[in-house]
Amino acid sequence: MQINVDRTKCDNHGQCTFSAPTVFRLDEQGILQHETTADESLRHDVEEAADVCPAQAITVTD
Amino acid sequence: MSTDVAVPYLDISDPSFAMHSEAVRAARAQHWFARTNYGVAILRHEYVSKLLKDPRLRQGSGKWPDHNGVHSGLFYDWWTQCLLVLEGDDHHRIRRLLNPAFAPKHLEPFLPRFEALARELVNDFIDKGELEFVNDFAEPYATRVLCILLGIPESEWPTIARLASTIGLALGVTLKQDLGVVEDALEELYGYAENLIADRQANRGDDLVTTLVQANANGDSLSDSELRNALCLLIFGGMDTTRNQLGLGIMSYLHNPDQWELLAKHPELARNAVEEIMRTNPTTTWVTREAMVDFDYEDLRVTAGTTVHFFTQVSGTDPEAYPNPEIDITAERVPHYGFGGGMHHCLGHFVARADMAIALTALSERMTNLRISGKDEWLPDSGNTGPVRLPIGFDKR
Secondary structure (H helix, E strand, C coil), rough: EEEECCCCCCCCCCHHHHCCCCCCEEECCCCCCEEECCCHHHHHHHHHHHCCCCCCCCCEEE | CCCCCCEECCCCCCCCCCCCCHHHHHHHHHHCCCECCCCCEEEHHHHHHHHHHCCCCCEEECCHHHHCCHHHHHHHHHHHHHCCCCHHHHHHHHHHHHHHHHHHHHHHHHHHHHHHHHHHHHHHHHHEEEEEHHHHHHHHHHHHHHHCCCCCCCCHHHHHHHCCCCCCCHHHCCCHHHHHHHHHHHHHHHHHHHHHHHHHHCCCCCCCCHHHHHHCCEEEEEEEHHHHHHHHHHHHHHHHHHHHHHHHHHHHCCCHHHHHHHHHHHHHHHHHHHHHHHHHCEECCCCEEEEEECCCEEEEEEECCCCEEHHHHHHHCCCCCCCCCCCCCCCCCCCCCCCEEEEEHCCCCCCCCCCHHHHHHHHHEEEEEEEEEECECCCCCCCCCCEEEEEEEEEEE
């Protein structure tokens, strides 16, 4: 599973970190850092993160 | 504080204080923050964007009851346990369980019903050539949208509107003297919410309450009281804000008739039309945070406990971020903070964005030549604003 965050849309609100905290996190400056791939077992959490993103900046592809 | 620049001062509790004023624009041109009688106000977009999400600030409403002499009781317990003021792991857990129910894919099935509602309300006044916008459109629309979402019979909307408005008194500085009626209303709303939850646990529906009853993350779910608290917050936070924002929105387009005509011709711009009123004329004129620790940010020294207000309309019309800040529903814009931001970003923003776009479409497709047709009354410009009474005349199209 590939994870892409459109940095022109992402506004670092951090809602994604609630759904998939092992994939998305805010660094000390409050900037979103994320894994670019994740295990299939995390699909539900990562897709939820994409669904709830206020800026709809996250896309998940196979 | 080491700075060569004088820091402006704004008296934000003065009843004549206005966000849309030369004094506030001059303060924003002078410096990125101002001192106020409540603490600090952040004025420029760049700094609102950065500081609003700063982890050294917490949501600023937690101590509201205490600040107003209320230290226990039904309202106190609800307020201090609701998502709005929770922080840290307690907040993240509840937020995670609530968030998916408000995602666009869950809202899609409700949109045709919002459209039918908007058209019904417009049909009721369209032949009269005028309406009192709050009573005849904004309040019934905002409340019935909530009824549709929660699976409450739409005929019960006046009760829901009354309870939400009464609990809204709790946001006023007269909280202590209003506490009796606020708690009666909250108790009645608790009963409503508890019945809804019990019913959806027994009979699945196609509403948001059913989605929340079933919400589950890694084996965790909302308890009945957590769900009840959340539903009350949703009704309390979802009705007034949408009603007020629609009133502010229609005023913005009344003053920008070319944009209104553009929207009527291009309903596909309705989402932008909502963003533009949220940016330039938001109901939530400031978003409140409170410093948890002492820290320095550039030339601003913040001490723990300081209130920090993020001025949404002022930052949303900052010429540094928006070189042509006037309403333009065709423009591409950087994000505004009319829905707040960070961990406490408005939970219901996808609902609000969708239902207001539908409302503006339904209104603009039937009404032109908007004008004020009587005496209008407005809430003050501090915190949450909007029209109390807004008579509008129009020509039918």
